[in-house]
Amino acid sequence: MYYLDLPGHRLYHTIDGDDPAAPWLVFCNSLGTDLHMWDAQVAVLSRHFRILRYDCRGHGQSSAPPPPYSLADLGSDVMALLDAREIERAHFCGLSIGGLTGQWLAINAGQRLNKVILCATAAKIGTAEGWAARMDDVRTNGLAPLTAATAERWFTPTFRAAEPGVVGAVLEGFAATSVDGYAGCCAALAGADLREEIEQIANPLLAISGDDDPVCAPSDLEYIAARVQWGRHLSLRGSHIVNVEDSQAFNAVLLDFLRN
Template sequence: MPFAQIAGNRLHYQLEGAAEAPVLVLSNSIGIGLEMWAPQVQALAPRLRVLRYDTRGHGASTSDQRATSINDLSDDVAALLDHLDIGSAHFCGLSLGGLTGQSFALRHPQRLQRLVLCNTSARIGSREGWSKRIDQVRNVGLARLATTVVPHIWLRPEWALAHPASCQVMVDLVGRSDLQGYIDCCQILRETDLNRCIPAIRARTWVISGRHDLAATVEQGQALQQGIAGAHFSEFDCAHLVNWECTSAFNEQLLAFLSAP
């Protein structure tokens, strides 16, 4: 597995696709690593260099130096691009990955081409909600949490019932996540509110919301779109994982957005 030494951590990444094509960074949600983007690789790789990575404390990435803010996570992306000698890239992030993308756009605008923000907002959840989540995972563990969160919040319950194998893959991936890495990111989400900052984003941006998303609602997605000058907005018939539930439409529209003049 390829790793980069970044900020005292080993960051696991995968770089696939056309060697001379534009680079697209894919940034994961809390509780799961780069595997969450598996439904995209085959469709995107013929036309893009797809760079997936595990956020600190997720997947095979370590968190010996624990992140304390969303800026740490976005700076990891810039350092990873440096490690791979990549000057600039497109960025697509979901949930926590979307917040990472907003921070990256604000802190490293010269490194960013186009920005895709999926199932996210400038402020995800509340301080009280994330504090309760931290207590919950400490008490019951991630494996138990995954059995309720994945099929009822991350995915539409009816979709999960119709696709039991895909749902179970996601449950297993979340259930195996590192507990401390998950808690670290819960703490970051508890403290992060970029509402006052997002008007400074200048990259061409596409905001995506899920019609049935309880974690990052359509209204929050629309507010995010309205806060970024010239941003586009789309609503998909899904819950929190648009790339998982609406794979074909998402892949097709993502390629169209990134390749449009």
């Protein structure tokens, strides 16, 4: 467990994997979660990679600088982590806003990345008006009233019924997220539109969707895969937090893409 102190905020991060010669893999969490959303991936992939996980600014144990944030702010946080850890190049995997962060990095610092995995994301997520309304709601009422609707967006009814403990732990973390951090990232989402720029991405890229995702539909991931220079799309069983809902298949897909 480590902290990286940056001007105005600090980033909490962890490193897993015992082989110092293994390639690096960075995981970036989604809005309202923390680095533990990747626990099922680390359990398997740390045998093959050095894994850097971190809490996006304003989430988990990272501090929440005053909002608003921009997508460039979120991408620059990753660059600062790579520099601090003297990581010249790394694979990158991000989900939702983490996937937008990965797109920004591949556009603006593609030379620092190897392969890129974008999960349950889009080149533009939602509308500026929708995110502004969400920010106002959260500032007034906090995150707890959004928990039930979040559960419905993030997980299918079947998974919620079968794995209440897993779902409950994720939602507990959601409700504990800093209001400033959540609102700041909503502002980053409101201003993020990479639909034209993603054509610049030259890194090998895998776009993974959840086949029942109401937030970022499979067509959003197909759009990305079709417009980057080397892209592939596939859809797995589940909703928005697809790496948790279909973790075994997700791990197999990542391992195949990264090692072959």
